[in-house]
Amino acid sequence: QSALTQPRSVSGSPGQSVTISCTGTSSDVGGHSYVSWYQHHPAKAPKLMIYDVSKRPSGVPDRFSASKSGNTASLTISGLQAEDEADYYCCSYAGIYSVIFGGGTKLTVL
Amino acid sequence: EVQLVQSGAEVKKPGESLKISCKGFGYSFTTYWIGWVRQMPGKGLEWMGIIYPGDSDTRYSPSFQGQVTISADKSISIAYLQWSSLEASDTAMYYCARAIVVDPSGILGVGYFDYWGQGALVTVSS
Numbered sequence: 001q002s003a004l005t006q007p008r009s010v011s012g013s014p015g016q017s018v019t020i021s022c023t024g025t026s027s028d029v030g031g032h033s034y035v036s037w038y039q040h041h042p043a044k045a046p047k048l049m050i051y052d053v054s055k056r057p058s059g060v061p062d063r064f065s066a067s068k069s070g071n072t073a074s075l076t077i078s079g080l081q082a083e084d085e086a087d088y089y090c091c092s093y094a095g096i097y098s099v100i101f102g103g104g105t106k107l108t109v110l
Numbered sequence: 111e112v113q114l115v116q117s118g119a120e121v122k123k124p125g126e127s128l129k130i131s132c133k134g135f136g137y138s139f140t141t142y143w144i145g146w147v148r149q150m151p152g153k154g155l156e157w158m159g160i161i162y163p164g165d166s167d168t169r170y171s172p173s174f175q176g177q178v179t180i181s182a183d184k185s186i187s188i189a190y191l192q193w194s195s196l197e198a199s200d201t202a203m204y205y206c207a208r209a210i211v212v213d214p215s216g217i218l219g220v221g222y223f224d225y226w227g228q229g230a231l232v233t234v235s236s
Contacts, residue, residue: 003154033214034212034221036221045227048224089154096218098171098219
């Protein structure tokens with residue numbers, strides 16, 4: 001099972017918006033409503049930012065939003081802040097007791 | 111407050127065995143699945159497997175089946191990841207995470223990981 005496809009990097013200036021895509025197949029991203037997104041700062045634990053395609057856990061700013069269309073999920077970060085600079089990973093339910101991650105996207109805040 | 115606290119960094123030689131741990135705090139350890147995730151140097155996250163501490167039901171990613179053993183001791187709220195014979199390619203950061211298992215269409219699977227441990231760096235070098 002190959003990793004979900006994410007752009008290796010994206011960038012934006014403070015205050016701007018960026019969108020990170022995550023492309024899978026009809027067996028994972030496209031087949032279910034269980035896509036999640038994680039923020040990972042170096043040397044820290046990954047943090048859940050989005051679950052069930054578009055739901056935000058308590059404490060995650062509403063600057064973070066997400067959606068899905070067909071086999072591609074997207075994470076949008078609006079009003080970019082310096083602290084948003086991190087690696088972002090998508091993740092999808094992939095069948096019986098299985099899950100698959102994307103390759104990760106490095107977000108640079110210019 | 112839910113917390114997962116992992117054991118510390120390890121430096122091992124090829125061929126040695128290793129068992130790292132992940133202790134859960136602040137929730138009912140026996141009623142949530144725990145997953146293990148690998149991050150090799152400069153690479154992305156890879157799911158290794160999950161365990162249900164309540165009955166030790168364990169499922170592995172095909173990529174890790176037979177390479178590692180996942181276990182748990184529910185009496186002390188700890189999940190383990192172990193190797194019987196390490197290789198240099200096992201050098202990585204390993205994270206445990208609480209897994210929310212979902213059941214679309216009757217097929218259980220991981221929906222997402224809501225809490226993560228701080229990670230344990232395993233270095234295997236001669």
